[in-house]
Amino acid sequence: MLHPHGNTLVDRTVDPARSTQLRESFTDHTTVTLDQTLLFDFQNLARGVYSPLDGFMGRNDFLKVVNDVTLESGVPWPIPVVLDIETELADETEPGERLGLRAPDGTPVGVVDVDSVYRYSQAETCERLFGTTDPDHPGVRAMENKAPFLVGGSIKAFADALAREGRHDLSPRETRVLFGQRGWETVVGFQTRNVPHRAHEYLQKSALEHVDGLFVQPKIGQKKPGDYTDAAILAGYETLLEEYYPAELVTLAMFKSRMMYAGPREALFDALVRKNYGCTHFIVGRDHAGVADYYDDFEAQQLFDAIGDIGIEPLYYHYAFYCSACDGIVSEKVCPHDSSSHVEPSGTALRHTLSGGERPPPELMRPEVAETVLNIDEVFVE
Numbered sequence: 465m466l467h468p469h470g471n472t473l474v475d476r477t478v479d480p481a482r483s484t485q486l487r488e489s490f491t492d493h494t495t496v497t498l499d500q501t502l503l504f505d506f507q508n509l510a511r512g513v514y515s516p517l518d519g520f521m522g523r524n525d526f527l528k529v530v531n532d533v534t535l536e537s538g539v540p541w542p543i544p545v546v547l548d549i550e551t552e553l554a555d556e557t558e559p560g561e562r563l564g565l566r567a568p569d570g571t572p573v574g575v576v577d578v579d580s581v582y583r584y585s586q587a588e589t590c591e592r593l594f595g596t597t598d599p600d601h602p603g604v605r606a607m608e609n610k611a612p613f614l615v616g617g618s619i620k621a622f623a624d625a626l627a628r629e630g631r632h633d634l635s636p637r638e639t640r641v642l643f644g645q646r647g648w649e650t651v652v653g654f655q656t657r658n659v660p661h662r663a664h665e666y667l668q669k670s671a672l673e674h675v676d677g678l679f680v681q682p683k684i685g686q687k688k689p690g691d692y693t694d695a696a697i698l699a700g701y702e703t704l705l706e707e708y709y710p711a712e713l714v715t716l717a718m719f720k721s722r723m724m725y726a727g728p729r730e731a732l733f734d735a736l737v738r739k740n741y742g743c744t745h746f747i748v749g750r751d752h753a754g755v756a757d758y759y760d761d762f763e764a765q766q767l768f769d770a771i772g773d774i775g776i777e778p779l780y781y782h783y784a785f786y787c788s789a790c791d792g793i794v795s796e797k798v799c800p801h802d803s804s805s806h807v808e809p810s811g812t813a814l815r816h817t818l819s820g821g822e823r824p825p826p827e828l829m830r831p832e833v834a835e836t837v838l839n840i841d842e843v844f845v846e
């Protein structure tokens with residue numbers, strides 16, 4: 465199996481004995497309450513999902529990532545993982561101090577040992593990350609809601625802050641063991657933010673022809689209004705896998721994070737995270753992690769090419785659709801017919817159909833998947 469990114473699978477969980485000690489001194493520290501997205505980042509740092517990162521990024525790593533898509537050490541990394549704090553707290557926080565961290569409900573989850581406190585330019589950061597400062601871009605909007613200072617430093621997590629949330633909540637340590645037990649030497653990762661349609665299935669199964677296992681990992685967490693809810697995506701996949709996939713060749717797990725809509729950079733991020741989970745290959749779709757028309761369809765591919773070998777192989781796929789002449793799901797590479805025979809599984813159109821309580825055509829979405837999704841209380845983010 466592949467080495468984790470940066471070669472070491474990070475573990476920032478403290479053992480229970482040490483945890484008692486840390487907990488007892490917790491109230492001595494100023495504390496920061498994390499929102500849900502930051503809590504996910506904290507958990508991912510602790511479990512090694514973001515290896516080699518062992519904490520929130522300090523100033524040097526942050527600037528290097530934003531400007532050059534690498535950490536200060538030279539290891540490729542495309543997305544800042546940062547903890548933002550308000551000016552008053554920044555004024556009274558010095559490197560060398562320890563801050564306590566709380567979950568959104570106030571529960572202590574761990575600490576950060578501060579090594580830098582710095583101000584950053586939101587506009588410059590957005591320009592580099594998203595290629596735009598347009599407030600209509602959801603990634604820009606999220607950045608604008610952040611506080612003006614960032615605090616960097618390694619973290620320590622209380623073991624119970626990482627409690628498993630359901631059977632699809634697996635850490636990289638666990639998936640690596642699982643893939644090994646299943647005898648998978650090659651594993652392809654699939655990132656998604658959608659209820660599965662037939663073209664997704666086509667991509668996954670095309671890739672699975674070449675590797676030992678498939679790791680389907682929907683991104684769970686903050687999305688924009690109109691996107692599918694986490695519950696709808698997971699239920700849709702549970703049904704699809706049960707009915708149409710060989711169980712011994714597929715693992716379904718959550719990636720607790722959020723969509724950043726950072727296009728090519730997010731595609732690279734998604735690949736590196738899956739490398740840490742133990743994947744050897746990663747499916748990069750057209751306009752991966754895109755939104756509106758901020759990115760070109762093949763920009764992600766260009767970024768992967770520019771970065772070079774990252775230790776996980778990106779697999780690029782042509783756009784897939786239903787062709788009535790071929791009578792099946794095909795891609796533009798293998799279908800000779802013109803567009804009058806093609807029915808595209810447009811995400812927007814499928815969402816529109818489902819939101820009206822209707823089932824999409826079976827050529828585009830498995831009826832069992834549609835049925836499952838339509839039985840969920842909240843299918844879309846409001």
Ligand SMILES: [Zn+2]
Pocket residue numbers: 787788789790791794799800801805
């Ligand atoms: Zn055709």
